[in-house]
Amino acid sequence: MKSGFVAVIGKANAGKSTLVNVLVGEKVAIVSPKPQTTRDRILGVYNAEGVQIAFVDTPGIYKSKTALSDMMMRTAENSAKDVELILYVHDGHKGVSDSDVALMKHYLAFKVPMIIAYTKTDIMPEGNIPADVKRLYEEGIDCDVVPVSARKGKNLDKLKEAIAEMLPEGEPLFPEDVLSDKSEKFMIAEIMREKILLRYDKEIPHGVAVLVNTFQKREEGNLYDVDLDIICEKANHKAILIGRQGRALKETLSFARKSMEEFLGAKVFLTAYVKVKDDWRDKANLLKEYGYEDGSKSSL
Numbered sequence: 141m142k143s144g145f146v147a148v149i150g151k152a153n154a155g156k157s158t159l160v161n162v163l164v165g166e167k168v169a170i171v172s173p174k175p176q177t178t179r180d181r182i183l184g185v186y187n188a189e190g191v192q193i194a195f196v197d198t199p200g201i202y203k204s205k206t207a208l209s210d211m212m213m214r215t216a217e218n219s220a221k222d223v224e225l226i227l228y229v230h231d232g233h234k235g236v237s238d239s240d241v242a243l244m245k246h247y248l249a250f251k252v253p254m255i256i257a258y259t260k261t262d263i264m265p266e267g268n269i270p271a272d273v274k275r276l277y278e279e280g281i282d283c284d285v286v287p288v289s290a291r292k293g294k295n296l297d298k299l300k301e302a303i304a305e306m307l308p309e310g311e312p313l314f315p316e317d318v319l320s321d322k323s324e325k326f327m328i329a330e331i332m333r334e335k336i337l338l339r340y341d342k343e344i345p346h347g348v349a350v351l352v353n354t355f356q357k358r359e360e361g362n363l364y365d366v367d368l369d370i371i372c373e374k375a376n377h378k379a380i381l382i383g384r385q386g387r388a389l390k391e392t393l394s395f396a397r398k399s400m401e402e403f404l405g406a407k408v409f410l411t412a413y414v415k416v417k418d419d420w421r422d423k424a425n426l427l428k429e430y431g432y433e434d435g436s437k438s439s440l
């Protein structure tokens with residue numbers, strides 16, 4: 141069979157996690173309209189007759205100046221090494237800029253086979269696609285460009301075929317029932333972070349980490365107890381997160397709980413506390429405590 145690791149790389153907010161989720165057919169990574177949503181390397185496995193594709197979703201490339209961002213950039217960079225293929229995700233509706241070309245060339249220089257998924261074609265004039273593809277070829281970017289829409293599910297079979305074709309013959313890398321390398325507890329923390337990314341603006345969601353203290357199924361009834369800390373980096377962020385009379389937090393927790401219940405297929409009893417850890421994003425010991433460490437495929 142065809143099998144291999146595929147690093148999913150691209151600028152922040154390009155649509156990498158959305159694409160991985162639809163390709164795998166399950167939500168393995170959270171998604172939001174804000175850049176820097178994904179902070180970890182996340183495995184998502186696609187299985188079909190004669191093919192297994194182990195997608196490695198990564199944090200998007202983004203210029204920012206915290207130790208957390210630096211670590212995220214290293215994670216993306218390391219994930220692109222030691223894989224069978226790089227799937228470079230480009231947000232087609234933004235056109236093609238010089239920085240896109242430079243980044244694509246940077247990854248081509250890894251000497252790993254590469255395919256470009258030119259995504260979000262549902263929100264752009266179709267006529268722009270040939271011109272952009274031509275520009276890429278003229279720039280010397282000599283690899284397959286596959287226009288897709290993750291949102292509308294367009295051309296995904298073609299993309300999977302193009303990927304499978306470039307993978308080597310080999311044994312499956314994971315048993316068929318393994319879809320991700322992340323635990324339910326990890327996804328619970330991520331769902332909380334996703335709802336915070338959707339609800340709050342500016343630096344607030346980027347300065348949040350979620351630490352799950354309790355994740356336990358009760359012996360009776362289909363019910364989980366979840367207790368977590370929402371860590372923010374400034375006292376004024378805490379006030380905004382909680383909101384007047386606690387309303388903002390209550391609403392956000394309610395959205396998160398519903399989403400957790402859907403994910404677990406069970407009732408969730410959710411309690412949460414907002415805590416301040418000054419500038420945790422720049423403190424190595426706290427980054428580690430909250431689970432942010434350099435990731436590469438070899439740690440899968």
Ligand SMILES: Nc1nc2c(ncn2[C@@H]2O[C@H](COP(=O)(O)OP(=O)(O)OP(=O)(O)O)[C@@H](O)[C@H]2O)c(=O)[nH]1
Pocket residue numbers: 150151152153154155156157158159170171172173174175176177178179198199200201259260261262263288289290291292
């Ligand atoms: N219209 C449209 N929107 C999309 C598509 N794919 C993703 N999006 C949207 O683009 C935004 C970013 O999507 P993500 O999947 O979180 O992007 P990402 O590349 O993983 O972002 P980071 O994790 O921050 O690097 C979200 O609002 C998605 O709903 C698509 O095919 N069409």
Ligand SMILES: [Mg+2]
Pocket residue numbers: 156157158169170171177178198199200
């Ligand atoms: Mg992402």
